[in-house]
Amino acid sequence: MPKPKITGVVHTRDSAATLEAALASLAWVDELMVVDMQSSDDSVAIAQRHGAVVHQVEIAPRIDGVRNRFTAQASGDWVLVLDSDEYLSGDAPDLVQSLIADKGGSYDAFALPRYNYLGDQVMVGGGRHPDYQIRLFKKGMVLWPDAHHTLPLVTSGPGHLWEVPPSRGPHIHHRNYRDLRQLITRQLDYALTDLYPSDPASFDFAAYLARAHQQMALRSDPETDGDLSQAMALVMAWDAVMRGLIHWDSLEPRPPLNMLDGFPRAAAQMPRWEIRLRRYLGRHLALKHLLRAVRARLRALLPKRG
Amino acid sequence: MSPKLLTVIIPSLGMLPMLEQCLDALGRSLEAAGVREQSTVAVVDNASHPPLPPKRIAAAGAELLRLDGHHCFARANNLAARRWPAKHYLMQNNDVLVQPETIGEMLGLLGRMPQVGICGARMVFPDGSLQHAGVVFGPGKKGPYHLLRTKPSHLMPRIDREFQAVTGGCMLIRGELWQELGGLDEDYPFGLEDIDFCLRARQSGQRIFCCQGSESLHFEAMTPGRAKLDSPSRALFMSRWQGRYTIDG
Known part of the structure; x- marks a missing residue:
């Protein structure tokens, strides 16, 4: 052939x-x-x-x-x-x-x-x-x-x-990245040039803190990737916080930041069971990746073809 | 561009710390022989997971050939030889630490003796016992084995000597011979492809020597999963060569 x-x-x-x-x-x-x-x-x-x-x-x-x-x-x-x-x-x-x-x-x-x-x-x-x-x-x-x-x-x-x-x-x-510095530079560039909703009433800093919490929990895998995985998790958590602040800074009038109130609410928004589930499925944040992971696992149970 | 004097080929499945020590010792030996600039050191990453880090390999003065599929030892060497053609090839294991004099001695021997196509190296285990000082052949199913292996090193005279085969753990081969024989035989899963190559070289009229001037260090068989591949390789070798080599006694 x-x-x-x-x-x-x-x-x-x-x-x-x-x-x-x-x-x-x-x-x-x-x-x-x-x-x-x-x-x-x-x-x-x-x-x-x-x-x-x-x-x-x-x-x-x-x-x-x-x-x-x-x-x-x-x-x-x-x-x-x-x-x-x-x-x-x-x-x-x-x-x-x-x-x-x-x-x-x-x-x-x-x-x-x-x-x-x-x-x-x-x-x-x-x-x-x-x-x-x-x-x-x-x-x-x-x-x-x-x-x-x-x-x-x-x-x-x-x-x-x-x-x-x-x-x-x-x-x-x-x-992906030449070094950690390039990762930080790119993330900051994306955060500064991204578009943010303009309605002050819809702003919730706790949502950004929740995302930071989520990034720390999901991206850190020191047993596999060592210190670099923790560094990456910190950068991505920092990115979420920076985005929250950039968003807040762009609003007129600026709503209350409620930082101290935001931390416990952020932790509640990302429950431990969800972190465990996502880590088990080996996928990150987006729902589409979760669904793909579930589908792949189910398909693996079916008889093989080809 | 004309081929360089030497390509050193080192396949590696993980084992980065060992590999870096190996490259460090090799670099000193190439420097001592005055051939560093005329040489390419090629690390073949034979499907390590995660892959070997490219910058660390480059920092150690080596080129990196990444393979995503795990290939037999012969194929890994053949691919690198094809990528970096040279007048000589040095096959070296990643758990061999050559002495500063080793490369110079081996190149010197091939330079002095044009009828010799392959040169091996004397190597010892970390405890000082002999790992390799030449390969000999026993009767029946015994086949090829390392002469005086694990015996005290002083039992083997320090005189360069001819053998029917030497180990591929550290083996210098003339480029023309490599091309003529088409490299290593990729039918071997892992092991004895080097001895097969030596016997084929003898059939084409080449002589094989082992340098005994310096003692390099060989930890031997450090690659995970290698032991299970030895038996099929040995079976293949014996089916092809038993009765065709000379019994050394």
């Missing part, structure tokens, strides 16, 4: 710092496509050096709709999508080909496990691994909704999606 043709797609916007590693790890694909959002650095030159077909697009607030347009233009039977700060391992060609050969007849899309790096360390505790990403799929079988942080849809239904066990699959390696 002939090998199916694979198209690699990478989106860039001033991505020169990380693009080299991403494209070098895709040197084996049959077609390499780089979709660039008006980079002013060397991204395009790097892409051309790696033999990629470069498509220029206008700067858009979200990458998702753009992804659909260009994955549809792929000439390959399968599409492999990487972000510009991600890369694949040295044995990815073998692993991807054997994955397609073994399971491609039964499934239309694969969710690949992802390693997320903070500095030099991969964070695996607190649900940070396998951190499945739907990135390898038959052409036309996956669509990204045009919204922030939404999961892509497998057009033939979730039954045709396989979450590749970490023990046998290629991983996506994601250099």
Whole structure:
């Protein structure tokens, strides 16, 4: 049986710092496509050096709709999508080909496990691994909704999606943050540039403190990730408090902050049973992740297919 | 770009603290031999979970080849040799601490003796007993074994000597020979692919020596899960080679 043709797609916007590693790890694909959002650095030159077909697009607030347009233009039977700060391992060609050969007849899309790096360390505790990403799929079988942080849809239904066990699959390696300083800088940038509700009556500082409490409880996993996990939990808790203060500062008139009153109320808003449940399920904060985790566990109880 | 003089290949499944000691000792040995700049040290991360930290490996002066699937020892070495072609390959285990003189002695031997294609290294356990000073072959099912293994080191003379095989724990191979034989045989799960390679090298007319000038340290078989792979490897080796090697007695 002939090998199916694979198209690699990478989106860039001033991505020169990380693009080299991403494209070098895709040197084996049959077609390499780089979709660039008006980079002013060397991204395009790097892409051309790696033999990629470069498509220029206008700067858009979200990458998702753009992804659909260009994955549809792929000439390959399968599409492999990487972000510009991600890369694949040295044995990815073998692993991807054997994955397609073994399971491609039964499934239309694969969710690949992802390693997320903070500095030099991969964070695996607190649900940070396998951190499945739907990135390898038959052409036309996956669509990204045009919204922030939404999961892509497998057009033939979730039954045709396989979450590749970490023990046998290629991983996506994601250099999230260069170091803790970069994490702090980015979080502060997001917090300062985010939009906050303008109605003073709806402001509740305790909700932000509850989120800080939640972040501390869920993200800290020192037995798996050591001190760095505690540092990350502290940054994310600090981020929640900063957001509360930035929100409060933007209101006119400023409502009472009620800081001292907020702490006990925040603890009550995140009961211990919920923390335990979420830690058990190995997922973080969003309900959609919880539902996926429950679904995956139920599916694991069913007879295996393919 | 012309290939470098030497690529050192070190597969590792986790074991970062040991690996860093290994790289430190190797760096000193490459410096002492005056070949640091002409060498690539390649660490093959053979599906460690979590992956080996790239910056720490780079800080130790090594390149990193990350593999997400766990591959046999032969495949891990072959992939690295393909990525960093060189005039010589040094296969080294991550639990070997070479002496400062070791690399220079091994390269020197191959330089002096053009008919020698492979050079091994004398190694001892932490208690000073011999781990490796050459591989010999016994009759029947005994097959290959390390000469004087666990015996006091002084029982083995410090004279470079020819063998039918040497261990891949620290084995220097000419690049041309590696290419000619197509690298290690990937049918072996773990173990004896090095001896198989030596026997194939002898069949192609190459001689094999073990350097006895310095004693490197080898903790041996530190990789978790390796023991269970020894038996199938041995069975494969014996099915292929029994009766085709010379009994050393």
